[in-house]
Amino acid sequence: MSAESAATLAALILADEGVEITGDKITALTSAAKVEVEPIWATLLAKALDGKDVKALLTNVGGGGAPAAAAAGGAAAAAGAAEDAPVEEKKEEAKEESDDDMGFGLFD
Known part of the structure; x- marks a missing residue:
């Protein structure tokens, strides 16, 4: 498991338990799961989720x-x-007119 995933899951565990999300608590949970997360990332995640x-x-x-x-x-x-709504018909794309359709060609 990556450190980012572990920190995110730790934050979700804390939120589910109704516990305040802090960098120290995220670090403690990830350490208990034997996943090494740098404390700065745990702190940044906690600050990003602060008040949310x-x-x-x-x-x-x-x-x-x-x-x-x-x-x-x-x-x-x-x-x-959507089932009751009328189905929109696909519009046919207008074909580009070629020189032959205009009555003249490149070498006329």
Whole structure:
């Protein structure tokens, strides 16, 4: 396991337990897992997550700002609505006119 993954998982463990995310706690968890993480990276991750609701960040991934549960329900409703919507026909691309179509050629 990479040091980055271990530090991220340690931060997720702390958030899941409701414990404040600090560099020291991330380092302690990664050390217990026998993964060496430089303290500076643990501190930077902790500062990046400071004041953020990590659980809310996880539920908002890919949801466009909506919680994942609502997004999943909305996706099912959107799929049903998409089936009812008329299918757009593909527009044919206009063919480029060649010189022959214009009535003259390169050597005329």
